[in-house]
Amino acid sequence: MSQPPGRPRDATLHAAILDAVRELLVVSSYAELSMDAIAARAQVGKKTLYRRWASKAPLVVEAVLDAYGRGGSFAVPDTGDLRADLHRWLIEHGEFIAEPTNAKLIRALVAAAAAGSGDSEALYEQLSVPQRSGLVERVRLAVDGGAVRADIDPDVVANALMGSLLLQVMSGPVVGDHVVGQYVALVDALLDGMV
Amino acid sequence: MSQPPGRPRDATLHAAILDAVRELLVVSSYAELSMDAIAARAQVGKKTLYRRWASKAPLVVEAVLDAYGRGGSFAVPDTGDLRADLHRWLIEHGEFIAEPTNAKLIRALVAAAAAGSGDSEALYEQLSVPQRSGLVERVRLAVDGGAVRADIDPDVVANALMGSLLLQVMSGPVVGDHVVGQYVALVDALLDGMV
Amino acid sequence: MSQPPGRPRDATLHAAILDAVRELLVVSSYAELSMDAIAARAQVGKKTLYRRWASKAPLVVEAVLDAYGRGGSFAVPDTGDLRADLHRWLIEHGEFIAEPTNAKLIRALVAAAAAGSGDSEALYEQLSVPQRSGLVERVRLAVDGGAVRADIDPDVVANALMGSLLLQVMSGPVVGDHVVGQYVALVDALLDGMV
Amino acid sequence: MSQPPGRPRDATLHAAILDAVRELLVVSSYAELSMDAIAARAQVGKKTLYRRWASKAPLVVEAVLDAYGRGGSFAVPDTGDLRADLHRWLIEHGEFIAEPTNAKLIRALVAAAAAGSGDSEALYEQLSVPQRSGLVERVRLAVDGGAVRADIDPDVVANALMGSLLLQVMSGPVVGDHVVGQYVALVDALLDGMV
DNA sequence: GGATAACCGAGACGGTACGTCACGTCTTGGA
């Protein structure tokens, strides 16, 4: 209950720093992003950065997830209509990553996870795990309700959907409405089969 | 026809350098990998590295693709049985990335693509494009042969399969036979539908 | 009056670096001396060197002049007896550069002045100008006092004395008392004439 | 008598290389001069340089001495009039080093001697020893002839004259006729005494 | 006249040092 002694941390700095990170990431890849540049941009001492984040990776992860979370709700909807719910979720994400700014942020997140040593996978899972569990849960609900065959593994479906999105991000800038149609087609193929 | 003047580049160094990169990547993530260490390991001057590759990213890409290409044929088979062909292709890749050594290499490849500045996407596509076109071609064949519905977009199928693999790589070390079963289940769900 | 923001430079490092330079110069010529070695010896980052000196040349100059300045007073004495004063000054310097350690330092100073590009002459003159003006002043005093002919140019005398010393340094290690006698002889020849 | 087998060395290259060295030294100090640049300038392979000179230092020494030797005779004259002979020798040298191009060359020679490790003093003496012995010989002749006091050490006189010149070179660009007058004054002071 | 041998221009090579940049820590004065 008692408050720690000394001057409390300036809460407004948090947002300023995350903003600086995102602004810099839009114009300069993860590798080019430096803690010095972040501190300079946010008008903040480097010590302040390291007081709050252990290194560049978790800082970038938080900056990206912060933008991701504020960009509207990405929870998997449950209207009872599985096809419509998956369509909507996939299109929502598709439009998010179609925005070049957002694509750069996600690419930075992947870079932070892939480049880092060992425990940086954990950071990456801060993004993937909640989304995956939301998807798995929604599919399991459909299985339980009998709308989907009982032998379907929800994890497999979640992998296919999220994997398609990830591949899209990593394949560079995306063009036009064509892509949105592909998301619809993916859900339909999974539900109806290709045969 | 005529040979350029001066001492020609030593062709054996190319392989020695790529070997050094791979050996180092097994024990030290992409971020920890240094050009100095590569040069030292390959018994080569740093100048020789920069004479042949512009930076760490394309060097790592070539080293990984070189191992990938030599690791046996990953072409999509065509036995006439689409289900069996996709099963086999997916399991082949699944086992490749299940090998921890290979997983590290692929993670490094992703890191090189994600961390690099701009044109490294192009390098990354050296891996993804050939695989994608093989897959797309195989599915299109099935569509043309009437084994698959005419309104199926082969690109969508390729995205789902490759995306699942990519997600697997990025989600850290994978355990056991469980995963292989998931690949079978993904192909089956796509072919038969979930409903 | 106010102090600039940020951590102030560590004043103790200055002396440590200059010491390291001198220690290294005793065993390795100016050309062999490397900034890396200096940094390693002084337990200092290379950045710290370049923060304080633009390159190797001015660093060496300061290191040598620092030792020269601390090695006792080399001011030209003024006892009223010009011959004795010049004898003493010349012998003092002669004994200084006869010390192999000091000779190496002075040779490094000359190398820094001669090898450097343009503005290192200025650094070199940090040594020569004060000595020259002291000598010139002493001779001018003698001229004014009538102890020396009025048509004598003090600059000419200073040149001859300092030049003899410089030539000695550049001519490699010097042997014994013979040299001291030569300094006495030089002053006597100048005062009394050769004829 | 017999000629060694194989293609003889191209004698014209020697001069071309020395020219290249001098041309480069005029615009870029000794430290900035590189063997690569010399080879490129002289249209010569680097192997050709190292076939003829062990390193940069002796090459520079030869290039400078070559120019020095061709610049007319610098032998000490012997007209019987010591004063006139020394005047003439000193003025000749003074005018030589007053030429900025020549001054740069001599500075490079000093740099080659001072910067190098150990045996480079030997190179420097290729210039100083012949001049010194010429001077010493001339003074000794005057001593023997009774034109100069018997207790005068010719080495001391040579030191004073050569040292004055060396100091002049190292003190940067020189201005005007003023300097020539100083050389005359130096000889006069030595001959007549300052008192 | 063929073999042999040294020369030559060009430029790749291993190594070392350069001067810069980034990381993560530390040290000021001050809030």
Next chain:
DNA sequence: TCCAAGACGTGACGTACCGTCTCGGTTATCC
């Protein structure tokens, strides 16, 4: 205790130079 500013040790970056080597090719003598 927090904060901005910035110096600090460490270590990687990408470049330049040194002196050696390896190409294709040229000139000389020797057999």
